[in-house]
Amino acid sequence: MRHFLTTEDWSQAELQALLDDARALKQSPQNERLRGRRCALLFFNPSLRTRTSFQVGIADLGGHSVVLDAAGTWPLEVEPGAVMDGEAEEHVAEAARVLSTYVDLIAIRAFPKFENWSREREDPILAGFVKHATVPIINMETIVHPCQELAMLMALQERHGDLAGKKLCLTWTYHPKPLNTAVANSALLAATKMGMDVTLLCPSKEYILDEKFMRAGERFAAEHGRGVTVTHDIAEAYEGADAVYAKSWGRLDQIGLPMADRMTPENLKYFIVDEEKMALTNDATFSHCLPMRRNIKATDAVVDGPNSLIIQEAENRLHVQKAVLSALIGR
Numbered sequence: 436m437r438h439f440l441t442t443e444d445w446s447q448a449e450l451q452a453l454l455d456d457a458r459a460l461k462q463s464p465q466n467e468r469l470r471g472r473r474c475a476l477l478f479f480n481p482s483l484r485t486r487t488s489f490q491v492g493i494a495d496l497g498g499h500s501v502v503l504d505a506a507g508t509w510p511l512e513v514e515p516g517a518v519m520d521g522e523a524e525e526h527v528a529e530a531a532r533v534l535s536t537y538v539d540l541i542a543i544r545a546f547p548k549f550e551n552w553s554r555e556r557e558d559p560i561l562a563g564f565v566k567h568a569t570v571p572i573i574n575m576e577t578i579v580h581p582c583q584e585l586a587m588l589m590a591l592q593e594r595h596g597d598l599a600g601k602k603l604c605l606t607w608t609y610h611p612k613p614l615n616t617a618v619a620n621s622a623l624l625a626a627t628k629m630g631m632d633v634t635l636l637c638p639s640k641e642y643i644l645d646e647k648f649m650r651a652g653e654r655f656a657a658e659h660g661r662g663v664t665v666t667h668d669i670a671e672a673y674e675g676a677d678a679v680y681a682k683s684w685g686r687l688d689q690i691g692l693p694m695a696d697r698m699t700p701e702n703l704k705y706f707i708v709d710e711e712k713m714a715l716t717n718d719a720t721f722s723h724c725l726p727m728r729r730n731i732k733a734t735d736a737v738v739d740g741p742n743s744l745i746i747q748e749a750e751n752r753l754h755v756q757k758a759v760l761s762a763l764i765g766r
């Protein structure tokens with residue numbers, strides 16, 4: 436039984452097979468691959484794209500989905516051996532096993548609470564379901580977002596063809612709140628796996644991503660004779676880039692501090708993706724996972740410009756997830 440938890444443990448060839456199938460599904464969206472299959476989609480956080488594209492995609496393949504919002508189910512405990520005298524009414528040991536008797540696949544969205552990164556970097560909710568469920572699990576975004584990164588790769592391949600040797604500028608961008616690092620981690624993992632040269636642009640060393648993702652990205656890049664460069668110099672990062680991918684995230688070293696102390700300093704607003712920065716690139720494409728605050732993370736001119744892939748990438752979520760579902764539980 437295989438899960439789709441992170442692209443780290445899927446080979447480049449396997450990921451490319453998923454992308455190739457997604458392209459075929461984009462042309463021919465409906466079939467019976469999931470006929471009679473039932474999926475639970477469990478959300479601990481809001482969603483527009485993920486929720487809709489999974490439900491529609493499962494229906495397109497003849498399957499059935501049930502959406503469970505955490506707010507409408509029992510507060511869940513995931514720590515092994517916990518004495519459950521707090522808020523939680525149910526342990527993942529039961530929740531995962533019970534759901535496994537009803538459905539053929541469980542998909543989970545569970546962002547870290549950013550209270551204790553040393554624990555949260557182990558992805559405890561997802562790990563709890565993997566440990567106790569007896570059906571395949573899909574990660575709909577936790578500390579990584581593998582479905583988003585597949586959609587990003589698909590959009591990049593549609594525009595650029597073979598990605599090997601292309602330069603990706605993965606830029607931190609301003610947002611008032613300290614957001615999750617999942618999409619940035621995933622963009623790094625996916626791009627390096629496909630042989631892209633990745634430049635991570637962030638305001639200072641405190642914004643560098645968790646070392647486990649940095650090391651994995653470096654390892655994947657090295658397998659292609661490529662590298663991961665970290666810079667705080669905007670011009671250096673944008674110069675010659677073929678693709679710009681923007682994401683805002685909070686500093687890992689401030690996790691656990693009161694929220695007031697974790698808000699992003701306004702003097703970092705100049706990281707906004709604008710036409711002036713894009714002019715330094717090799718006519719780069721622009722993308723972002725969405726949702727996106729316009730004229731905060733990127734200007735209207737960039738977002739609405741001819742090189743913007745945001746809607747294409749969002750659409751591709753539907754196609755890549757159908758390929759993943761087919762690979763895990765397809766007939």
Ligand SMILES: CC(=O)N[C@@H](CCCN)C(=O)O
Nearest residue numbers: 576614615616618724725726
């Ligand atoms: C506002 C917010 O929390 N955005 C999330 C959404 C990621 C895509 N699902 C973030 O940027 O991490």
Ligand SMILES: NC(=O)OP(=O)(O)O
Nearest residue numbers: 482483484485724725
């Ligand atoms: N990009 C993405 O995952 O969007 P949602 O949060 O709306 O699902």
